[in-house]
Amino acid sequence: MVEAVAMAHAWELQHDPAVVVIGEDVGANGGVFRATQGLQQRFGAERVQDTPLAEAAIAGVAIGMAAQGLKPIAEIQFMGFLYPALDQIINHMSRMRHRTRGRLSCPIVMRMPHGGGIHAPEHHSESVETLLCHVPGLRVVCPSSPARAYGLLLAAIRDPDPVMFLEPTRLYRASRQEVPDDGRALPLDRAFVLREGADVTIVSWGAMIAETLQAAAELVAAGVDAEVIDLASLSPIDATTILDSVAKTGRLVIVQEAARNVGVGAEVAAIVAEDGLYDLLAPIRRVAGYDTVMPLYRLEREYIPSVRRIVDAVRAVMVDSR
Amino acid sequence: MRTVIEFRIEYLQRLAPDGDLVGDPPAFACDADEVLRMYRAMTLARAFDAKAVNLQRTGQLGTYASCLGHEATHIGIGAAMRAEDVLAPVYREVGTQLWRGVTMHEILLYWGGDERGNDFSGPRADFPWCVPIATQTLHATGAAMAFKIRREPRCAVATIGDGGTSEGAFYEALNVAGARALPVVFVVVNNGWAISVPVAAQTAARTLAQKAVAAGIPGLQVDGNDVIAVREAMSAALERARGGGGPTLVEALTYRLSDHTTADDASRYRSAREVDAARALEPLLRTRRFLEKADRWDAERERELLQACAREIDAAVAEYLAAPPPTTDAMFDHLFANLPERIREQRAAARRSAGTGGH
Structure with missing residues (x-):
């Protein structure tokens, strides 16, 4: 990259x-x-x-x-x-x-x-x-x-x-991929749907997208079809893309590396609570860094949400559904 | 041990308190018309300042930072700058701003709580009033870097108070400007007091000009109540900067004859005797004495000037008081060039609930 x-x-x-x-x-x-x-x-x-x-x-x-x-x-x-x-x-x-x-x-x-x-x-x-x-x-x-x-x-x-x-x-x-040097910009203020799915919307951004996509792939075996949204624009948030997705899936899990407290994930959750609550079939869940100091590197992989933590959160949301 | 470096800080005064010229005055000081032009501007700044304080006292203006006593420093800076130069002021540089074409109406709008006052109709490239202390010194440094990169013969000037020299941003600005030989002049307007804290409690340094030494740039003191000395020092510094010679730090020694702002009461922390002593050295008095000795000024002309100032100020005040207040859209319209959807929604919401909050 x-x-x-x-x-x-x-x-x-x-x-x-x-x-x-x-x-x-x-x-x-x-x-x-x-x-x-x-x-x-x-x-x-x-x-x-x-x-x-x-x-x-x-x-x-x-x-x-x-x-x-x-x-x-x-x-x-x-x-x-x-x-x-x-x-x-x-x-x-x-x-x-x-x-x-x-x-x-x-x-x-x-x-x-x-x-x-x-x-x-x-x-x-x-x-x-x-x-x-x-x-x-x-x-x-x-x-x-x-x-x-x-x-x-x-x-x-x-x-x-x-x-x-x-x-x-x-x-x-x-992260490696061929990128054509064509001077073409992507739009700001927009989220990107990286994987379409019917059962749950997982919103994440940055490096956590890798773990999130991997979790979505593993969830297929459990019969869960996850939609993955790369928020990309953390401010302003593209509420429309998130709300449209939740209207379809009825479930929302947010994955962020940052500490949970007052994180961007909280704003995403609040947007859906305000404008998409009646689409929800289950409570919203966040998978986040702990509300601690970012640890020195021996523990950083314990701090950063793992694929396992994301999979567990999604499965809990599926079980919790009305 | 051997001495690696020694430094010396010089002090420049051209116009003594009795109105006599000192030393070898610059050419413009021998042109009474030129001094007269600066005297008129100083008088206008003082009269406007008094009016602004009065408007605040009568509930027609918000908190205002008076420039009483700073007129020579302000006008000396303005007179030395070119129109195409850029000023990054503190919140007190009323005199310099008036000289550069910021209108009284704009000044009143800003202190009257209306952002439109910062949309200067005159000096379009000048920075707006800067409230966070010392931060503006870096903006001037960046502006100077832009001029240098584009090979434009322009300079930036940042003013800062004595208290501001304790901030890290001030040192960073001097350091960057020195390291890159940028066309910028920093003026420390040392008026003795940072709200209630005197300079002696701010630093152990004997002068603030010597702060230049650590940045490797020239620094000097001038009598900040002497409009000729300020202009001469600023002109020399700007000429050097324009020619590629890099930045200068000018410490202008003056005195804040007013409270810090209209929200302050300076009698809580300094004596009337100190203020009285400073008043005897104030800048208009000595400039008037100089002009009287040159036979270019008298009581009648002074009375006419004050009347002319009052007329100009009254017209600006009338315009200010008649200006319609901003609508709620003013909170949103200029936040971004391309307003995000959520901000447009909030702008609409603010319109719907406009007027429900009272004052």
Whole structure:
């Protein structure tokens, strides 16, 4: 997937002179995950620029550049290092267009690795999308495959407003597929139905899509036909796709790596509770990370929802049905 | 042991409190018309400021941050900048903003609780008022990076208060700007007080200008009540920045003669004697003395100027008070260029329940 991310960067740098890339180690090193590999050599040290090691500065400088007509793509090295930048993102990036009645805007993509599963050190495995989804004026996107990483990143760069682009760390190398470099973007604000099914809707996003699809495959043997939806846009949520699916299946299971409490899954559940309750044949269930600190790597696989936990939740929902 | 580096902070003053020029004044200071132009702008800023405070006291404006005493710093910055430069102000830079073409109507709208005030009709590229302390310094730095990448001969100017220099964003901005030799000038408007906390409690540093030293950029102090010195220092810094010489930190020493905002009562934490002493050094007084000594000013002209200011301000206030309030759509319309479905639904819901919340 990381090659798809780099490819989308290159396409936009090539086709839009306003696009610039900033971040820590994005230049000669090509990013610690190689998501900006080769870009500085190809587009020069001004358009692909290493910044001093300061996350608030990366976000703040991106705002200044964007307000004066550039389209920065800014990399935060890990989501656990995002927090110093939140002041800039929440107080300025998300609301510059609003505050100035459209006079100035922030067409910025903030990219960052999201989630665990690669035996990384402490603070390198966080999935705190909820922090961003609660902020008005931001779009939050999380791809689950190389093709969607390419198409959604193109869309994010072309969008006239700030997009937080969360790249699942454990898919960078593990998820491989041929992606045509055709410059075609995928739509923002839309969920993707990855597998059609009649009995239960499973909503997930990012790296958890892999476990979710595997669970759906295993459930066939138990006679359960699961529909799998990749939320992809964590804010705003594509309620229509979810509600249409639940109207068909009558059951909803939500799978997220992030801690359960006030997670994106809670919002998905609330949407269905408000606007799809009478379609439900069983209570909604969430399979989520625990409400604990993301553990160091010896325990990360115990924290991240397993295929087994997803299968068990779906079976419980099937049994619970009226 | 050997000395690796030493530093020195210089202090610039051109107009003494008695109205006499000091040292070797710049060319514009020898042109009384030019000084007169700045004096008029300073007078207008002060008169407008007093009116805004009065509007707040009479319930016709929200909380307002007075700029009383900052006029020389504000106008000196404005006069040194070019129209195509960009300002990233704090919430107190009324004088600089008026000079750059932000209208009184817009200023009143913003402090009157209406976001439309930030849609400046004059300096379209200037940043809006910045309330979160020091964050604007990074916006100016980013703007300067954009100018540099596009090879535009433009500069960014960020103002910041003395308290703001304690924030991390300030250091990050100086550091990035220095490391990339960006065309940006940072102005610390040191007015002695960060709400109730004096500068001495903010830092052990003898000057705030020396904060530049760690970032590897030039820093200097100017008499912030001296419009000639401020303009001269800013012009030099902007010229250097425009020529590729990188950023400068200018510390303008002035005094906040007002409360922090209309919600503050400075008598709780500082003495009347201190304020009285500062008032004797305030900027309009010495500029007027300079013009009187040059035989370009007298009581009659002062009276005419104040009347002209009052007329202009009264017209802006009338326009402000007559402006229709924003509708609930204003909460939604500019949140995104392409409004998501859920936001459009909420906009419709807000229309339906409009007026049910009272004030």
